[in-house]
Amino acid sequence: MNFRTKLLITLIPIAVIAVGSIAIISSMSGAENIIRIQKYSMEILVDKTMNELSSWISARKRDAVIFSKNSVFIAACKGNQIDKARDQLKYFHEISPFYEAMFIADPEGKIFVDSIDGKAEGIDISKLPEYQINASKAKAGELWVGSVGRSPASGRPVSLITAPVKDNGNIIGIIGIPIELNVFSQNSIASIKLGKTGYLFMADENGTLLAHPDKNLILNLNLNTLDFGKVFMTQKNGVLEYFWKGDDKICVFRSTKDRNWLVAATITKNEFLASVNKIKYISAVVGVFALAFIIISVLISTGKAFAIIRKTVDALNLGSSEIEQAANEVSNSSQELAEGASRQAAALEETSATLEELSAYSREAASLTDGAEELMNKNVAKTAHSLKALKELTYDMGRIEEDSSEIGSVTKTIDEIAFQTNLLALNAAVEAARAGNAGAGFAVVADEVRNLALKAGNAARDSQELLEGMRNRIITGAKALRKMSSDFGAIVESATIMGEKTVSITSASKEQSISIQQVSKASLEIDEITQVMAANAEESAAASEQLLAQAKSIHQLVINLSSITGTTIKKDGKWGSFINKIIKEKINEYKG
Structure with a gap:
């Protein structure tokens, strides 16, 4: 299960709980307000009717x-x-x-x-x-x-x-x-309708109905004969729920101050709560749509964020894999170079011993000078060829040094992308804050994306530091190769001198012994140079090992990041294979 799935599993239940709670609270609050408003409207209607009744009777008294x-x-x-x-x-x-x-x-x-x-x-x-x-x-x-x-x-x-x-x-x-109370009833009571099922009724101080939509009840029904009617007559003022003729009803009732007559407004409970039920239904529908919108927004936003992270991981993985492969090849080639230099040093030691023997057999050497001259000419040609290969290798190392600089710039670009992602996450958090409670879940997602962006930026900076160390080691290796190139130049020069000495031996066999001593001296110098080359090759091999370790560390970081984001690591060793090919060619040329 990748990190995005875990994040969605965490966020979606939170969003469901939050939206559900908001919908329930809003519907309950709306229901309470509607009930209060409807009761207040019924109270106003009853008070208005009472005032009209008092005014009407007062007018008749006048x-x-x-x-x-x-x-x-x-x-x-x-x-x-x-x-x-x-x-x-x-x-x-x-x-x-x-x-x-x-x-x-x-x-x-x-x-x-x-x-x-x-x-x-x-x-x-x-x-x-x-x-x-x-x-x-x-x-x-x-x-x-x-x-x-x-x-x-x-x-x-x-x-x-x-x-x-x-x-x-x-x-x-x-x-x-x-x-005639019927006149007042028809004008001010019977004509008033509360929705489809509501109406007004009036009773005198004894409970006898004076006004009612059902005229058969007028003067024929006394409220004191009913359980809920007794509450009306005893309580005088208030709100009462009761059952009448198959319906649950809600009634608001008041008593006049002068005559103690009862005026009441009643309506079926189903119609009274119809608006409340409608509010609950609307709240549920809005809650479902809001939840769907939040889930879709989370899926889209996390998808975009993780797409950017996957691209970053792919780029880091590609670079780390190629660097690891190239570092491995450099390490192997450096070891081969060190072994070759060691073998060459051993061969030069044997050459010095042979030259000492030649000093004792100078006469015999005179007859072989022509052959020695030819051999020396070949040696000079091979040394020059090796020098050329070493210069090309030095040039390639310079190219590697330049490429390492470009890798650093790529890492900086990744860091800038992480910074821009962080800014986008901050902007998303601001927009979520403006949205208020509906955007709370979205603010949490924006914060997580920002944290991931910060982690990606930190990983990119760590990679930059590792690549900078690798680049410094490559620069050191390049300097060592340039020094080797300079030393090979000295070898070529020495070989040329040896050729000239061999020519002198050919022209003057009497000076053969002196020439052999000079050749022996030159071979000692070559041995020293070869020893230096071997030491440099060993240092280069050690640096390559360190570079390889750093590359493996970067690759491991990429693997860890991939496991978090659920990204599949893709291996593309084109660049590393290219470096490997160049190094092998140069090593083979050197060996030749």
């Missing part, structure tokens, strides 16, 4: 006071202008549809004129239980609104408003106005 001061009605109470009073009662009744009737009674409560063609004339309201209090209050000189009862004339719910008619402070009659 009407009663105004009528009690009407001069015609006062005259009628004195027994005058009865017909005119009847006409005015009819007129006021016609223009006031909320009056069931209008009448004038004597101080004892007996009606003597009405607006309904005498149908109520002769009725004594003091004899009717529901209106006795009106009669007594009128006798006491008080304006009074009676309890709601069933009208004897129409059977509809009415409330009798009575006002005393006075003349010079004396009560001479009673003005009575039975007000």
Whole structure:
């Protein structure tokens, strides 16, 4: 399991938990707000209805006071202008549809004129239980609104408003106005709808329904006969959930201050919570889409980041593999060069011994000088050839030195890429911070990418330091080869001198002994040079071993990074094979 998979396994559950928590919290908060707003709206509607009821009754009370001061009605109470009073009662009744009737009674409560063609004339309201209090209050000189009862004339719910008619402070009659509560109910209660299932209803202080969409319940149902109705009448104000006719309902109810009548707004619980359920559904859908967006964003962003890391790993792997292969070849070639120099030194020692023997056989050497001259000429040619090969090898080492500089620049480029990746990660973190809570998961991903970019930059800088050490060793090897080239130049010069001496031996055999001594001396110098070459070759081999170790260390770092990112290491040894080919050619030329 690579690092990206582990990262996704970690981030996706966190995103699910975070988005789920946000969706749940937001839906719960939204549900609470909606419930509170709906309850508040129902409370406002109930309060509005109560205010309208109070205003409506107050207006009817003012009407009663105004009528009690009407001069015609006062005259009628004195027994005058009865017909005119009847006409005015009819007129006021016609223009006031909320009056069931209008009448004038004597101080004892007996009606003597009405607006309904005498149908109520002769009725004594003091004899009717529901209106006795009106009669007594009128006798006491008080304006009074009676309890709601069933009208004897129409059977509809009415409330009798009575006002005393006075003349010079004396009560001479009673003005009575039975007000139709159905009118108020139709205009202010029955016409109000709460959604599809909600409605308003009203009950008097005794619990009798005065207004309800189901007219069959008006005056026929008392709330005190129901369990939830008892709560209404006892609690007076509040919110109640109850069950009615197969539905769970929620009700907001209030009681008027002046008459203690109950006004309530009710709605089925399903409709009341419909908006809440819709909010929960929307929150769930938004949460799913947000989660999908976050997961896709994480997959895309991590994919891009890991693609950059894979390219970096591939580049580092290619460079480290080639450097390791080239260092291995340089090490092997340096060892072969050291062995060749050692063998050459041994051969020169044998040559010195042979020259000493030749000193004793100078006469015999004279006959062989022609052959020695030819051999020396060949030796000079081979030495010159070796010098040429060594110079070419020195030139190739210079090229390797230049290539190592270019590798350093590539590593710097990798470091710059890591720096740019870090900047991109920082920008992503800033954008996630702007997104607020929805972008929190994304901020964590940006931070991890930035950390990986920092690690890649550190690895690139470590590689730069290793490559710099390798370059310094290559420079040292190049200097050693240049010194070897200079020494080979001296060898060529010495071989040339040997040739000249051999020619002198050929021309003057008498000086053969001296020439042999000079040749012996020259061979000793060659031996010293060869020893130096062998030492330099051994140093070059040691440096190559160190270079090989550093290359293996770099390669191991690449393997570790590849295991983290899940990148498959690709081997491409073209560059290393090219270096290997050049070195082998030069070694073979040197051996030849």
